[in-house]
Amino acid sequence: MKAESCKIGDGVYWVGTLDWDLRTYHGYTLKGTTYNAYLVFGKDKVALIDNTYPGTSSQMWGRIAHAFSCEKRDIAIDVIIQNHIERDHSGALLEIHKKFPKAPIYCTEIGEKGLLKHYPSLAGAGFIISKTGTTIDLGGRTLENVETPFLHWPDSMETFLAPNGILFSNDAFSQHLCYARRYDHDVPDAFLMEAAAKFYGNLLVYPSKLLVKKLDEFRRLGLAEKITMIAPGHGQIWTDPGRILSAYTGWATGVCENKVTIIYDTMHHSTQMMAHAIAEGLIAGGIDVKMYYLHEDERSEIVKDILTSKGICMGIPTIHDAPFPSIGDIIYYLKGLRFDHTGIKRGAVTFGSMGGKGGAVKIIADELTKAGFDVKEQMECYYVPDENELNQCFEIGRTFAATLLGK
Numbered sequence: 129m130k131a132e133s134c135k136i137g138d139g140v141y142w143v144g145t146l147d148w149d150l151r152t153y154h155g156y157t158l159k160g161t162t163y164n165a166y167l168v169f170g171k172d173k174v175a176l177i178d179n180t181y182p183g184t185s186s187q188m189w190g191r192i193a194h195a196f197s198c199e200k201r202d203i204a205i206d207v208i209i210q211n212h213i214e215r216d217h218s219g220a221l222l223e224i225h226k227k228f229p230k231a232p233i234y235c236t237e238i239g240e241k242g243l244l245k246h247y248p249s250l251a252g253a254g255f256i257i258s259k260t261g262t263t264i265d266l267g268g269r270t271l272e273n274v275e276t277p278f279l280h281w282p283d284s285m286e287t288f289l290a291p292n293g294i295l296f297s298n299d300a301f302s303q304h305l306c307y308a309r310r311y312d313h314d315v316p317d318a319f320l321m322e323a324a325a326k327f328y329g330n331l332l333v334y335p336s337k338l339l340v341k342k343l344d345e346f347r348r349l350g351l352a353e354k355i356t357m358i359a360p361g362h363g364q365i366w367t368d369p370g371r372i373l374s375a376y377t378g379w380a381t382g383v384c385e386n387k388v389t390i391i392y393d394t395m396h397h398s399t400q401m402m403a404h405a406i407a408e409g410l411i412a413g414g415i416d417v418k419m420y421y422l423h424e425d426e427r428s429e430i431v432k433d434i435l436t437s438k439g440i441c442m443g444i445p446t447i448h449d450a451p452f453p454s455i456g457d458i459i460y461y462l463k464g465l466r467f468d469h470t471g472i473k474r475g476a477v478t479f480g481s482m483g484g485k486g487g488a489v490k491i492i493a494d495e496l497t498k499a500g501f502d503v504k505e506q507m508e509c510y511y512v513p514d515e516n517e518l519n520q521c522f523e524i525g526r527t528f529a530a531t532l533l534g535k
């Protein structure tokens with residue numbers, strides 16, 4: 129299809145795909161995203177960095193044709209760089225290899241193994257294993273690979289273009305946004321940072337310690353001060369890289385707002401009444417509140433706010449002597465994410481209503497402890513909370529606020 133590229137630097141073009149219609153991606157809710165691919169023109173060779181999701185390549189090919197026409201060159205891709213296996217970055221690799229079979233495919237060692245499992249017909253393709261420091265000379269312009277294992281898959285790497293100061297960062301620094309224009313300043317600031325936080329919260333919390341080390345390595349290698357633009361795998365391109373580097377440093381080391389995220393579900397509104405009373409206590413104590421009702425809300429949005437919260441409150445009624453099952457999804461997710469990897473143990477309160485033996489509140493407290501939270505208080509209420517019990521919830525919220533504020 130006809131589609132235009134976006135020139136982002138001297139001899140560098142964005143040639144990715146706008147996926148306007150995507151609403152969920154492995155459980156992550158979104159309103160569209162982009163699969164960013166980039167062409168880098170040297171005097172002798174042209175490199176394509178990453179590509180697009182399976183079945184979405186027609187936009188990419190249109191933009192590639194446009195970029196080559198802007199450079200007044202015949203279409204010829206000489207080097208393929210595959211920074212990451214996952215299909216949203218590699219889904220057109222077979223097509224590209226078919227059109228340009230002589231172009232070597234640069235990826236990490238683990239990347240080659242994973243790509244061959246995803247695309248067995250690539251056996252015999254010209255893979256070149258990249259390590260940190262591997263350079264690719266395009267003629268007057270050299271690309272350099274940096275391994276970034278587990279950020280966020282074992283195979284991940286990034287590519288730096290020194291003359292332009294552009295870091296092609298793949299998933300790191302991404303946001304799942306789909307806007308018509310390509311830069312950070314083309315999007316309202318609050319949307320941009322919220323989308324970046326959501327991406328971090330869902331993909332990069334677990335490897336936060338590795339991220340801190342990698343940011344240190346970038347500084348040691350002298351890369352950090354050379355980066356003038358970060359071109360990620362999804363969403364807007366950062367023309368102000370300091371902004372997102374600073375945000376990542378904060379998220380990876382537990383910098384939080386004076387905020388608590390409340391997550392609850394309810395059967396007959398009793399646990400809901402407790403949630404609202406605890407919220408009033410938190411607010412009175414000087415802490416902001418974000419409220420999530422599991423009947424309607426889902427995990428990828430919730431963890432975005434947990435990332436920037438000093439604590440959480442989790443409420444669930446008891447059914448069959450166990451927690452009402454809707455809480456299981458977010459608990460399993462939190463046990464995998466390990467928010468304590470961000471350098472702090474966030475405080476927690478658990479609460480809920482019961483009519484028989486009860487027990488759900490303690491069960492979810494134990495699970496949150498295993499997930500790396502510091503459970504400060506538990507409150508279980510028999511059937512419908514009365515005024516006295518709602519006052520207790522208020523005081524739990526106010527005391528929790530004081531604890532989180534260090535009062």
Ligand code: FEO
Pocket residue numbers: 212214216217280281299361362
């Ligand atoms: Fe790890 Fe954007 O995929």
